Amino acid sequence: MIMQQIHTKEITKPEYLTDLERNEIDHEVALVPHKSAAVIEALKIVQHYRGWISDDSVNAIAAYLQMSAAEVDSVATFYNLIFRKPVGRHVILVCDSISCYVMKYGDIYKALQEKLKIRFGETTGDQCFTLLPNCCLGCCDHAPALMIDNDLYKDVTIDMLDRILTKYT
Template sequence: MMSSQIIPSLSAAELADIDAEISHAPYKAAVAIDALKIVQSYRGWVSDESLKAIAQHLEMSPAELDGIATFYNLIFRQPVGEQVILLCNSVTCWIKGYEQIREQISQHLGVGLGETTTDKAYTFLPVTCLGACDKAPVMMVGDELHEHIDRNDLTQIFRSREQAQ
């Protein structure tokens, strides 16, 4: 049975989306990742307050849900920029030029790994694997996977994104 009670820190839209997922699950906690992703899609990240509200709605402890949230590197527990750049730092990407790509991105954005640009446009994060080792080096910008990237690709990627804004 879905709760019609509105938890103050989750919007009606967030609750409706989470409840839609719950309707397809064997029990509420089974949609923990989906619920985190839903709230993140509305807010850009999952705050402590949001996490507690999600946990309450899913009838889980906040500690249980935080364990799930912090395990997955695509759930952001701190504010991030409008676009998140995930640069793969796996062994394969290291061999194929990770360090040079990292340096060029840092120079272009003016931030290091784990930092957000002052205009809040980008957050630059390392990620252990993007599942495309045969196409290394790889990175994601938002939802777009970029494969076999080199210096010229980076210039084009940033140019096209800046023109789109």
């Protein structure tokens, strides 16, 4: 019986959201008809403060929004800008849409690989950058494009990369 209680406590570890996260989530909940409709915004808020969405974060959001963890996780894993594993301080999204492909995004990716010594899905040793593909950044008329954090770069050339990356180091 005692072992069972200890085991149960480990499984039902209290989940938490900070006061700041709860306040921001409450603001979003007030804008929608049902608490669960704020799940994407809740994920974005928690990710903003923590850098990524851990299993504990999924559980905390689920409890707060009165949803199952599976429901929250299904939303978190559907959206490619919700990170379910740790990322660097800056996330580089390289557009690999057909427009960027035609405009040689591959050359940009290869140059980034060489400069940062990482491939898609990896993070630099100093935890500064994570490099990820993105299916569309919405600027096909200015391909190739990449985004670092919330900064969009259009008509990117290899010669621009050092100047762009310097802003984040």
